[in-house]
Amino acid sequence: MSTTDPIHAIATKRWTIALILSVLMLVIYLGFILLVAFGKGLLSILLTQGLSLGILLGALTIVSCWILSLIYVFWANRSYDAAVAQAIAQAVARTTTPAGRKP
């Protein structure tokens, strides 16, 4: 397949974004787990009465799942879906034109 194929370009773009977001997720979660394993002193710090840094970071890990998912969905719904729709429209135009079905 030629490198100018729009679908291949879309696939590369999607793969890149998906990979970046996945690595971010991995870093956030493994960071949290490694802090639990090695940073006991740090996570035990009380920020206010009843709230240790560990509990806050645990809750933020959950919130970060939401934020990363929403970033992906906003990108996919706007940019990705539009690019795919455009590629389909081009493909349809190319297949229907030679058939000569014009009024």
Next chain:
Amino acid sequence: MSGSNPLAILFFFVFIALTLVITYWAAKRTKTTEHFYAAGHGVTGFQNGLALAGDYMSAASFLGIAGLVALNGFDGLIYSTGWLVGWPIILFLIAEPLRNLGKYTFSDVVAYRLQQRPVRIAAVIGTMAVVLTYLIAQMVGAGTLVKLLFNLDYTLAVIIVGIVMMTYVLFGGMLATTWVQIIKACLLLGGAVVLAVLVLAQFGFNPMALFAKAAELNGKQVLEPGTKVVTGAWDAVSLGLALMFGTAGLPHILMRFYTVPDAKQARISVVWATIWIGGFYLITFVLGFGAMVLVGMKEVVGAGGGGNMAAPLLANAVGGSAFFGFICAVAFATILAVVAGLTLSGAAALSHDIWVNVVKGGQASEREQLQVARVAAVILGVCAIVLGIVFQGQNIAYMVGLTFSIAASANFPALIMAIFWRRFTTWGAVTAIVLGTVSTLVLLYCGPTIQVDILKNDIAEVSKQWWYFPLKNPCIITMTLSFLSGIVVSLLMPEPAAEAGFAEVERRAILGALAELGPPATKPAPAE
């Protein structure tokens, strides 16, 4: 709790009656394999999000985490976060390509451009290993819980769960299973929210006041990392990897993406699932500490079930016996929805992958496919009941970890390489799946989980053996092994046909059925 709670039994029967009515309704609509496996692709993204949450949140998440937090404080929360982080991975890497490339099972995607027979047989090994270990964990959990909650005999409880679940799957297929999961998710989320509000009402709606009270009563270490759940750095990372990537290799979760009409709805359904499941796990913070303060650690331990009674006891403490009965019935519904999803995905693997694609070479009539799928569902249901009874009284806490570890080490690597790597081959896929499954089982057997916790060997003695593997969760090694073996075998034995097929995989992963439109494919678009 001694003695049966009549309200719990009443709620339970209302749930069973309602779901059986739904099953009757669904059975009338389940005429084709499309309906049996994929609910006719007619489920919306929002509905599927709820159903995914219902399929995923097992009794271990609800009763298990509440109990872990009630007894250990902060350490229990490691599971709350771990069980959510797999969902964004599914969203970024799996959901949309899976929906576009496959039909009923994840093997459809792995086998897309590879040789059908060897890949499907390997994928079914991965699927069945996950489904059976998870079924054992759920059935034993079900028997123990129902005994505690309703004071029913263990064997009878396992048989009831098995028969009700088989009824959903056998007659109602995916449509009934979906609605059972949606109802369960609503009940579970609703019940948890009400419970959390009742708890927080006693602390001026300030969770920090609740945590402070817990620290005041039980010492400030309940808010700090302890040593009970995470024993070492490598164990922690290994468990983290298993939870994160295992979610993306669970066949019953992956199968749900075929119930929506297209890839965009698949995307929307993961986001809803992530919101519901994440919200639920945030609530478990409050439920766990609530049980620690309002019920008390001693009472939670005294109720039996290894802490599993924390949430129901909390319901009793803040809402009285009616609410206790309601939460018990919700816990039961939780188990039913998960085992129904598991059984359906196992039946799909046996009938769609093995019977239709391996034995019959892809040629089988609708009638025959449906019959085989139903026979497979009955076989799996009976297996679930028998395994549940055989494993009675065994320590099965490691089973859930094992399930996630196999899913992350066998199914996930094969799926990712099939979707994203051009040079992936048939034998690469077979090696990745089989080696991932076998190495997980072997290393778990040679590790502290089986040797020390189950077989009660002396750790000083056993750790001197040459075969001893020091990690409780082998995922960090086995997942790496699966990826590496898949890559090495693919590079050593190239498969030109598979490489040539990658362009179509790439197109179809993005366009779905529309991939038949336009160049380079020359076929006219089928009316799908």
